[in-house]
Amino acid sequence: MPGKRINSQQVLDNGGFHKAKRLQVPENVILLFQPPHCPELNPIEQVWQYLKRRLRWTLPTTLEQLRQQLSQRLTALTPDVIASITGRQSILEALSVAGI
16 A cells, blocks of 8 residues: 555444445545444544533533533534544554555
């Protein structure tokens, strides 16, 4: 893959639905499978932890208040904040070693 431009990487757990035999992955996308039973390595789990920590002490009294607070927190997630939450040095090193 050296020399090819990667536009996207997808980090996947080892669910069987992520391993379709006829799946066609574009050349500019790479799939990174995480070890089984390691939700802490899943980037979306990191985002949810970040959001839950910020909502923990808000104590909404209605579902609508919770929705509004969650919406505000999601809107405040900039690309830089998301990168700081989900960026993993091990993934960057693996891509570097692979010449990507």
